[in-house]
Amino acid sequence: DQQVKQNSPSLSVQEGRISILNCDYTNSMFDYFLWYKKYPAEGPTFLISISSIKDKNEDGRFTVFLNKSAKHLSLHIVPSQPGDSAVYFCAAIGAGGTSYGKLTFGQGTILTVHP
């Protein structure tokens, strides 16, 4: 039972264009959402997050959008750079129940940005 889903295993974009990575979730107890970035041979690193009380959070080139009614979030990278090439994981955490205090990850999306 995959509670956080990233249905696109990979995404390829041209340098300078927008990258849009999508994530869907099923657990209505999730109230905080995060994106992690992972390079080969390294652990994941935190990128950006959003609370369920917001619908948008922006940090430089990275913006995360949350649509609670659709249980969907997306990460926009504008403009994309070759150094953004990595695996991106969507993750969620709950305010209570079995999801409290624990991250639930999606499967990951491999982003490749071509020069």
Added chain:
Amino acid sequence: DADVTQTPRNRITKTGKRIMLECSQTKGHDRMYWYRQDPGLGLRLIYYSFDVKDINKGEISDGYSVSRQAQAKFSLSLESAIPNQTALYFCATSESEMGQTYNEQFFGPGTRLTVL
């Protein structure tokens, strides 16, 4: 120096062998976690510990055990390794803060384990 270290970084072992993966942190965090990453499945939580005296099972704890030797050390053991435990294993840490649902998790570099 890395804040979260894992040893070994790579390990190849045989079915039935006992394996221990170690994690140490210098961040002073109370909370520690063990995850495994498999292709197409993302990261899944194996065990977590919110302080030295607290150990909890995660999503996929069967076949694994853990030991929290100190605030800074959290070890994962495979008592009798099997091939489907071949995966990339990550340790992570986070602060604990009263009333805070989430504090950022910091990950180690991972251990690649192969069970033949």
